[in-house]
Amino acid sequence: MSDTDGRIRLIILGGYLGSGKTTWLRHQLHDGQFQGALVIVNEAAETAIDDALLGGSDRLAVLAGGCVCCAAKHDLIDLLRRIADDRSRAVSTDSPLDLIVLETSGLADPGAIVEAIRSDPVLVYHIVVSEVIVAVDGLHGMSQLRSEPLSRHQIEVADQLIVTKTDAVEQNELTLLLATLTAMSPGAVMSGAVKGVSHSLPEFNDAIAETLQDFAGQELKAPISPTRLYLDDSIDWTAFTVWLSALLYARGNDIVRVKGVIRTPAGRLLLQTVRKIVQSPEILPEQGDTREDNIVVMIGRGFTHAQLTKSLQHFVGSQGV
Ligand SMILES: [Zn+2]
Structure with missing residues (x-):
């Protein structure tokens, strides 16, 4: 683990609607990962979250009623500033907060959140975005990549890709998705998950990445x-x-x-x-x-x-x- 100069590490967990990120996070928490983390869940809709859903975390905050990459960006910055402020003032050093996991809404661009946090003149001294984890729907991920610019933006900024529902998709479709993800985000670490549980991915060296068309029907300028x-x-x-x-x-x-x-x-x-x-x-x-x-x-x-x-x-x- 890297030394973050006393700053709080922040992990962003993103992924398209229905990609299985909540399931994955819940399983990680029950499994003892992200110990002591404050979990922030962003719901773009006004619905209250089911508290039991993320019951494995001892600290949970909910930001509902707007997506924190756009409409509710200021709500996130305000919340993070308060968290940083509380931590600076805390007398007790028994268990200082050193990790935040932010689960974004399915319509969020994690890159926009990273930019907002890193360009905030206060937060830059208190919080460091340590990782962007993006869940990708093994079943629908390929069609989302073909049709949704947002799903591409999410993958392009990922440090880690979790491909979910890998048991529900045919092998050749899965290897096409894996090859295409690797071509789009060559630096990302990729793993599989089924119902939140880690699942091995098939060999896909022989699979050829799909050349994604842009939305005017042209080929993208050049691959990443x-x-x-x-x-x-x-x-x-x-x-x-x-x-x-x-x-x-x-x-x-x-x-x-x-x-x-x-x-x-x-x-x-x-x-x-x-x-x-x-x-x-x-x-x-x-x-x-x-x-x-x-x-x-x-x-x-x-x-x-x-x-x-x-x-x-x-x-x-x-x-x-
Ligand atoms: Zn947004």
Whole structure:
């Protein structure tokens, strides 16, 4: 686990309507995962949640009556600010809150929530979005990808994909979905679940990802793919982040994720972005697997490794790559 500088980690759990995210979360909680977490459930509708549904969590908050990625964004920010404030003031340090799990509505774009939290001038000091988990309906996921832009947005920002209902779908349909998800979100860790219980996924190396059409019937500009940038030990961290910010400003719609660990004089820093937002970096422990240090993975479309390398070298001078 990474050191989050005392900030509260926040995991966003998203997924399209009916994708099975509540079932999955309930099972995780009953199984003892996310211990001590505050669970925030967002219901876009005005309906009250069934408390028993998430009975495994000792702390539960409900935000009903609007989706927190859009209409109710301020309600979420207000709630998180209150949580951060309460925690700062707490006298007792018996069990300080260090984890929040936010279950979004099925119509939420997790990327928009990440942007809202990371760009809030107060929350940035108190809360770090540590992971975006997205549930994908094994049965209907492929047709949602074909017809719903939102379902694609959800998958593009995922760190972890949970493919649900894998027992209810034919093998060749499932492998097509898995290959297509991998092509869309190559950096995401993927696993299967049936009724919330972890379930192994079939081998899908031979399956060919479907080329998704855009909604005017044209092929998408280019598929999303990962590019690895190898940084020199002498990289100037400040110059690198300025370069990255400028790049995201210009090309943020094409660069959907950036993730990597960079060694700096201040320590090992975990760098992450979602769309145009660079998260304030987390300091990682010196121990652990350092083989991937100074490698930054950039996931997106419409650029090549050579273009990125050239742009970075031009910006930071001869040092760097
Ligand atoms: Zn929304």
